[in-house]
Amino acid sequence: MEGIDGSGKSTQIDLLTKWLRKQGKPVYFSEWNSSELVKSTTRLGKSEKMFTPTSFSLLQSTDFAHRWENKILPMLKAGVIVLADRYSFTAFARDVARGVDPNWVRELYSFAVMPNLALYFRVPLDVAVKRILSSRAKIKYYEAGMDLGLSDDKKTSFKMFQQLVINQYDKMVDEFGFKVIDGAQSVESQQKEVRSAVQRILEGWEGLVMPLPKGNATPIAQQGGSHD
Amino acid sequence: MTEPKFYGAGFPYKKFKPKDMPGKLIVLEGTDGVGRSTQIQLLRTWLENEGFAVSDTGLKRSPLTQPGLDAAKLGNTLSPLTMSLFYATDFADRLENQIIPALEAGFYVLSDRYFYSTIARDVVRGANPDWARKLYGFALKPDIVFLLKSDVQTLVKRVVTGRGFDHWESGMDIHCADNLYDSFCIYQGALIEQFAALAKEFNFVEVDATRTPLVVHNDLKRKIRSKILAKS
Numbered sequence A: 001m002e003g004i005d006g007s008g009k010s011t012q013i014d015l016l017t018k019w020l021r022k023q024g025k026p027v028y029f030s031e032w033n034s035s036e037l038v039k040s041t042t043r044l045g046k047s048e049k050m051f052t053p054t055s056f057s058l059l060q061s062t063d064f065a066h067r068w069e070n071k072i073l074p075m076l077k078a079g080v081i082v083l084a085d086r087y088s089f090t091a092f093a094r095d096v097a098r099g100v101d102p103n104w105v106r107e108l109y110s111f112a113v114m115p116n117l118a119l120y121f122r123v124p125l126d127v128a129v130k131r132i133l134s135s136r137a138k139i140k141y142y143e144a145g146m147d148l149g150l151s152d153d154k155k156t157s158f159k160m161f162q163q164l165v166i167n168q169y170d171k172m173v174d175e176f177g178f179k180v181i182d183g184a185q186s187v188e189s190q191q192k193e194v195r196s197a198v199q200r201i202l203e204g205w206e207g208l209v210m211p212l213p214k215g216n217a218t219p220i221a222q223q224g225g226s227h228d
Numbered sequence B: 001m002t003e004p005k006f007y008g009a010g011f012p013y014k015k016f017k018p019k020d021m022p023g024k025l026i027v028l029e030g031t032d033g034v035g036r037s038t039q040i041q042l043l044r045t046w047l048e049n050e051g052f053a054v055s056d057t058g059l060k061r062s063p064l065t066q067p068g069l070d071a072a073k074l075g076n077t078l079s080p081l082t083m084s085l086f087y088a089t090d091f092a093d094r095l096e097n098q099i100i101p102a103l104e105a106g107f108y109v110l111s112d113r114y115f116y117s118t119i120a121r122d123v124v125r126g127a128n129p130d131w132a133r134k135l136y137g138f139a140l141k142p143d144i145v146f147l148l149k150s151d152v153q154t155l156v157k158r159v160v161t162g163r164g165f166d167h168w169e170s171g172m173d174i175h176c177a178d179n180l181y182d183s184f185c186i187y188q189g190a191l192i193e194q195f196a197a198l199a200k201e202f203n204f205v206e207v208d209a210t211r212t213p214l215v216v217h218n219d220l221k222r223k224i225r226s227k228i229l230a231k232s
Helices: A009-022 A039-047 A053-078 A088-097 A102-108 A125-135 A154-176 A187-202 B036-049 B066-074 B080-104 B115-124 B129-135 B152-161 B180-201 B213-227
Strands: A027-031 A081-085 A119-122 A179-182 B024-029 B054-058 B108-112 B144-149 B205-208
Touching: A009 A027, A009 A081, A009 A119, A009 A187, A027 A053, A039 A053, A039 B066, A053 A081, A053 A088, A053 A102, A053 B080, A088 A102, A088 A154, A102 B129, A119 A154, A119 A187, A125 A154, A179 A187, B024 B036, B024 B080, B024 B115, B036 B054, B036 B108, B036 B213, B054 B080, B066 B080, B080 B108, B080 B115, B080 B129, B115 B129, B115 B180, B144 B180, B144 B213, B152 B180, B205 B213
Parallel strands: A027 A081, A119 A179, B024 B108, B024 B144, B054 B108, B144 B205
Antiparallel strands: none
């Protein structure tokens, strides 16, 4: 699941996860930037504003590699559906928006497989920005792309940076065959599209057979972690 | 350095002009225990005596990644892949925040290893050689790279009389053997082979490091005089 901050993808993933689990399907959820291995380094870099576009990109790929080897790949091999809130495409969008070479960053992530389905939640910039600004008290320095020096004003910088990220996502639609979901639609209509796309790729798929959960579905595995 | 050149795309978000880097980047490569740090110290003193400003750097010294890398190396969480990427982060941070600014200020930068060492280690640990090279497309080409060459038996002697056998320097993370000594010999032997290949690919100036430190130093001095100082 890809899209800029405030595109509504987390809501959609949550609904999808519950729907799949209700059917007794094994689901593993993995979130961007959430591995223990580089957590302290990420915190240090962010609080001291030490990152350059290249070191930021490399550290996030380290994080992803750690999750890839320890969580995503073993889960896939075991026959589990992995739902990823952001995947390598996030790096391709953000890091290139920050100015790194597009081919270089693609090469960096070449150890990971192409997903069976990549959904891109496309939402007008204003809608996403409004959601973020109304729901969160403060946008953080790197989230706002303040490191790019686009504007001294955080909100302005955030908007400009998100636009650059959208441009990169749009370029990737054909390159990676994203299934585009119009994020301006209602939550229900989006979820309907998401479910039917997922249904299609799950046709004839067996996977790991799980017992149906009793009562409230409890996650078989869930990886904690900070928000991106 | 007349004009900054990179192995790949470099840093597209930074614009360098020719003559932006009047300094010189001198790299000392070689396996563990080959005497790199001793030679760096000797070169530093010599260059400063000659009137040059000197800055030195080495693997894992980035203030951004050092605490995290040290912690990761204590546990069993670092795989060959995450090790490659974490070390690349260290290298990128030092290159952009230490090495390049020093070169711009006209310093002689002495680098205790560069990214070639990490490529050698990554490939010995099973990384795709092509992937490992492309990872460093942002790396600046040094003015000169010396490869301090030794053989496993000489390395063993240095380790035995020095700091002893180390888990990582012996490649114990990839289980070359069931004990540190055998593992060290196998692992360092594989590294030496990798360095021999890298030397051809990246035009290293090879130096026999089995000789005494002073003889090696005089050799390095002579080569720096003719290949670097004479041209500036």
